Amino acid sequence: MNMISSVLQISDEYNMIIQTLYILLFIVLIFFGQRIQFHLSLLEVGSILKQLLFLRNTAINQTLNELKKYSQDETTVEKKFNRLINSFMILPEAMDPSGIVKKVEHIVDTRETRFLDDVKRIVNKENIEEAKIRNLSNMVEAAMALNIIYKIVQHYYLLAKKTKNFFVMAQLQMIVPLIFNEAKSYLQAITAFKLGTPIGDSIGPLIAHKFVFNDETKIIEEKKEFVKDTTLYIVEKNGRTFYVIKASGPGGNVGKPGEAIRKIINSLKKEKKRISGVIMIDAALKLEGEKTGEVAEGVGAAIGGIGVEKFKIEEITTKNKIPLYAIIIKQSLAEAITTMKKEIAQSVNDVISRIERLAREELKEGVIILAGIGNTIGVP
């Protein structure tokens, strides 16, 4: 107050100048406030877009270098890689939803087969393990995700800039910090796929593996490629028979658990064996504030993805009235796609004891189907 009064007391001339300035500022803010805000948003989003470009280029360079290591002709790698990274998948029309799951499955299967074949055509040196090719394919997919993220953010940024649309820019400004964090996780995922370490999402297959391979379990039969990219173990533990399924590892791969569960149930029905239930183990996204590696139990099909496998599991279990149990291990998206954190890895024993308790107390008679869901990278 002292300052203002002293300033105002200087002279009438000053008083007038300052009042005029205030009025001018007021008018400018009324008419141009939104435009000023728009330009400030443009600066902030532009800066994040540059950082996204850096992440995308780093991912692409790392993937290209890794692909070149396993290619006989390094000169064509970049061209083939660019064709692969810009490839797309068109999902079927849903106006008439009847039978759409089969159509989606067909498109997804075609895309997966073609994608893997394209990667195999790039990495064509002799004696490369199948697991390494799968990991390289996962690396390309992570680089593709970063490329798409960058392109979409750039699209809305340029659209808002071109049309001078404040509301498009405001929405983009609100969401880009979250998108940026996701993009950083994808870059970290590239390192995990390059080294072939288990990621957070591998906890399902890891638990299935630990359940099968321990001193208390007797393996009766092992069927590799029971269905495409999926292995079945028939085991006995504590006097109970378990049909354990997981994707075939140690290369990055999710398998076809839905198809496997359907095949097991149909074959057990033919043999007139009683099925007491299906237990699914999967990584699940945690809410902010929840602990990483926290285990929770529930019912339903614990499986992500596009929905085809989930549909198959729900359909066959409903048809045969088989109870569907789920055990989830909580983690963030970043933790799910990067090398497994210690807290997640340490949940293995807790989950196995929960499976044993379910078998002892709730699924008392018959065969139990146990499905370890997720990417099996680093887990054989």
Place this chain on the structure above:
Amino acid sequence: MYQEFILQLNNFDLIIILTLIMIFIFIILSDMRRQGRNMRFKTPEIAVQLLCKNCGFKEIRKFKEGDYISKHTDKCAKCGGDMIIDLIFIEETTTKKE
């Protein structure tokens, strides 16, 4: 006019003006620092927990390329038995990316 304006200011006014300038600089610097932090990456220190199938002895070492769960790798320091990879996980440290 400018000199007249300055002469009218007393020490208290100067303190207020300087404080406002310092707050303004602090806000700008902290915003720049926040943007810099965005580009920091967690460098994973990947560890491997080995388990001796014979005596149950556990050991932790750094991850080597080609390691996977259940791989038979080193020999047990206690009994000389075969050790397998029991778990692979990260212990995080934060470094700034150049």
